[in-house]
Amino acid sequence: MRTMRRDAYGLPVSTDAVAAVEAYDHAVDGLLSWDAQALERFRAAIALDPGLALAHAGAAVCLFLEERFAEAIEAAKTARAAAASQTDRERRHVEGLALLVEGKGNDAAVAMRAHLADYPRDLLVFQRLYFVWFWQGKFPDMLALADASARYYPGNSFMLGMHAFVLEQAGRCDEAVRMALVANRKNPRDAWAIHALAHALYEMAAFDTGITRLPPAIEPCTHLGWFRNHLQWHLALMHMGRGDYDVASDLGRTVFEGSPSSIPGDLHDSISLLWRLELLGRDLRERWKPFARIAGERLDRQALLFHAAHLAMALAAGGDWTTAERQLGMLRERSARDRTGLVRDVLVPLVEGIHAFAARDYRRSIDRIEPLTPRIVELGGSRAQRDVFHDTVLEACFRAGDMERAERLLTDRVARRPDRFWRTRATTRVAAS
Numbered sequence: 461m462r463t464m465r466r467d468a469y470g471l472p473v474s475t476d477a478v479a480a481v482e483a484y485d486h487a488v489d490g491l492l493s494w495d496a497q498a499l500e501r502f503r504a505a506i507a508l509d510p511g512l513a514l515a516h517a518g519a520a521v522c523l524f525l526e527e528r529f530a531e532a533i534e535a536a537k538t539a540r541a542a543a544a545s546q547t548d549r550e551r552r553h554v555e556g557l558a559l560l561v562e563g564k565g566n567d568a569a570v571a572m573r574a575h576l577a578d579y580p581r582d583l584l585v586f587q588r589l590y591f592v593w594f595w596q597g598k599f600p601d602m603l604a605l606a607d608a609s610a611r612y613y614p615g616n617s618f619m620l621g622m623h624a625f626v627l628e629q630a631g632r633c634d635e636a637v638r639m640a641l642v643a644n645r646k647n648p649r650d651a652w653a654i655h656a657l658a659h660a661l662y663e664m665a666a667f668d669t670g671i672t673r674l675p676p677a678i679e680p681c682t683h684l685g686w687f688r689n690h691l692q693w694h695l696a697l698m699h700m701g702r703g704d705y706d707v708a709s710d711l712g713r714t715v716f717e718g719s720p721s722s723i724p725g726d727l728h729d730s731i732s733l734l735w736r737l738e739l740l741g742r743d744l745r746e747r748w749k750p751f752a753r754i755a756g757e758r759l760d761r762q763a764l765l766f767h768a769a770h771l772a773m774a775l776a777a778g779g780d781w782t783t784a785e786r787q788l789g790m791l792r793e794r795s796a797r798d799r800t801g802l803v804r805d806v807l808v809p810l811v812e813g814i815h816a817f818a819a820r821d822y823r824r825s826i827d828r829i830e831p832l833t834p835r836i837v838e839l840g841g842s843r844a845q846r847d848v849f850h851d852t853v854l855e856a857c858f859r860a861g862d863m864e865r866a867e868r869l870l871t872d873r874v875a876r877r878p879d880r881f882w883r884t885r886a887t888t889r890v891a892a893s
Contacts, residue, residue, distance in 0.1 A: 462511070464547065469581040473514060474546040480509035487518055488584050492618045494651040496685030498522050513543035513550050517557040521588065524561040527724075527761065532561040549579050556585055563763065565592050576605075580612045583619065590622055595764060595840035602626045617643040621653030628660040629843055636660035648680045651687050658694035662701065662844055665877050670698035686723045689715050693729040697844060700736060703880030709737055713747075720750040724767050727754060728841075731770045732848045738777060739855045740881060745779065752778025759787055762794075765807050766840045769849070772811040776818035784815060806835050810849065817852055822860035829853040830865075851882075858885065 462474040468485040475481060487501035495501070499522035505515035516539035523532035536558035543554040552575045559568035572589040576582060586609060593602045606623040613619035620643035628636035637660045643653035654677045661670040674695045681688055692715045700708040716730040731751055734744050755774035762768040768791060775784035788811055795804035813828030830853050836846050854873060857866035866886075873882050 462546070467514075469583060471579060471582055472547045472549050473512070474550060475509045475512050477509045480505050480512050480515070483508055484512060484515050484518070487515065490683075491518060491522065491584060492587060492652075493647075493649060493683065494685070494687040495683045497683065499526070511542050513539045513546055513554050516542060517554045518584065520561045521557055529561075529563075536561045549582070552579070553582060553585055557588060560588055560592065565596070568592060569596075573605075576609070580609055583613065583616070587618070587622065594842075595766065597837040597840050599626060599629045599837070603630050615646065617647035617650040617653055620646070621650050621656050624653065624656035625659060625842075628656060628663060631663075633660040633664045637664075644677060648677070649683060651681050651684055651691065654678065654681070654691060655687075655694070658691065658698075659842060659844060662694065662697055663877055665701065665879070667698045667702040671695065671702065674698065686721065686726045689721075689726055690729055693733060694844075696733055700881070701877070701879040705737070705740055705742075705881075708733070709742070712737070717747060717750070720754060722754045722758065724764070727751070727758075727774075728767065728770050728845070731755075731774045732845065735773050735777060735848055736851070739851055744777075748774065748778035752780045752783075755787075756780060756783040759783075759790060762787075762790070764840070765802060766845075768807060769810055769814070769839060772814050773818075773848075776815050788812070788815070802838055806832055806838060810836070810839075814852070817856055820859075822856040823862070825856040826853055826860060826862065826865070829856070854882075855885075 463476045465473045465475060465478065465481050467473050467481060468488070473481050473484065483501065483505035487498060487505050490498035490501045499519055502515045502519040502522060505512055506519065509515070516535050520532045520535035520539060523535055539554045540558055543551045552571070556568055556572035556575050559571055569589060569592045572585050572592070575585055576589065579585070586605070589605070590602055603626040606619070606626050610619055610623055620639050624636045624639035624643065627639065636656055640653050640657035640660060643650055644657065647653065654674070657677070658670060658674055661673070674691065678688065678691045681691070692711060696708040696711040696715070699711065712730070712733045716726060716733065720730065721727060734747060734751070737744055751774040755771040755778075758771055762771065772784065772787060775787060788808070791803060791808050791811060795808055798804060809828045810832055813825045816822070816824035816828060829849065833850060833853070836849050850873075854866065854869045857869060870882060870885060
């Protein structure tokens with residue numbers, strides 16, 4: 461019979477080893493803080509107690525995030541077997557995370573939501589549910605969950621940072637900034653709090669403030685892996701918003717292009733930054749080549765619809781039309797099996813519009829993308845990330861000479877966030893030939 465102990469959040473952990481609980485708490489902190497060593501931390505806890513189900517589940521999540529799917533599923537099986545004789549909290553925690561790494565996102569969300577109703581202080585489960593919903597575009601659900609859960613985590617930087625981000629996504633940027641700053645003061649290495657601050661300042665068009673504050677905020681985060689690059693991507697967006705296009709372009713070269721990465725987060729940022737520079741009228745054909753090659757190698761990893769759309773951008777912009785058409789064919793075939801209808805109704809026409817833009821068929825790009833604009837959120841990603849699709853149709857209007865539509869869309873775009881390019885776009889001309 462294993463001893464029942466308590467973790468850092470006061471929840472039951474079945475183990476005879478006090479050191480294993482301490483190691484597990486350290487690992488949870490790592491996953492919550494985007495630490496590149498989170499997997500090693502969970503494995504350290506397992507070494508102290510091979511029967512620690514929670515640690516096996518945490519390792520499974522880390523392996524899943526690294527796209528080591530077969531290993532993740534094996535770790536989840538081990539976690540389930542270990543949890544079978546442990547507490548209700550441990551069994552349900554493990555089950556929710558196991559469903560996630562098995563690719564059963566909807567089932568995982570149901571299980572994790574029910575788990576949090578009974579164990580609202582299980583912050584690791586909260587974080588995983590938060591990101592399932594993030595990739596489903598369910599931002600009102602994320603905010604409602606954060607609102608309801610915040611009272612269980614007074615002063616916790618991780619909860620403050622996650623809460624701040626969804627406040628920004630709801631347009632409540634002043635509140636988001638205040639909350640993110642509190643989180644950052646409490647824990648300067650909480651990367652998601654810095655991320656929430658970057659988002660809120662960007663949406664407020666506080667580009668100068670972002671350019672001043674982000675570098676020193678990022679500096680202490682030496683523990684991060686690819687997420688440090690994502691924070692640098694936000695800095696590039698700040699420069700782009702202010703009109704420092706060469707600085708943004710150089711950041712892209714420095715951060716992403718020296719060693720092009722296939723990690724999805726890095727790849728999204730690399731591709732979208734290059735595409736945004738293309739929207740400014742820059743010819744970046746040579747810079748696309750490594751990302752088009754990586755995209756072509758990832759056609760078997762398109763479960764995330766947001767990811768599939770970015771692969772399409774790289775293939776089309778890189779001029780690999782053979783692979784681009786093959787990818788589109790794969791997505792059309794997939795649409796017949798997709799019970800949600802999202803692949804058929806949103807992703808496929810979006811990719812068709814992306815192809816048309818890259819082929820300079822701007823009117824077709826407008827026709828395919830503009831009707832989708834209310835639903836693009838369903839592909840997941842943040843407001844700042846989804847802008848690349850909305851800005852594509854806006855720029856297509858200018859290049860197609862559809863000035864009435866362009867002015868209408870431009871008015872809405874500038875009212876939301878007056879980036880320098882869009883404030884001056886009506887008086888600039890980019891060759892549409």
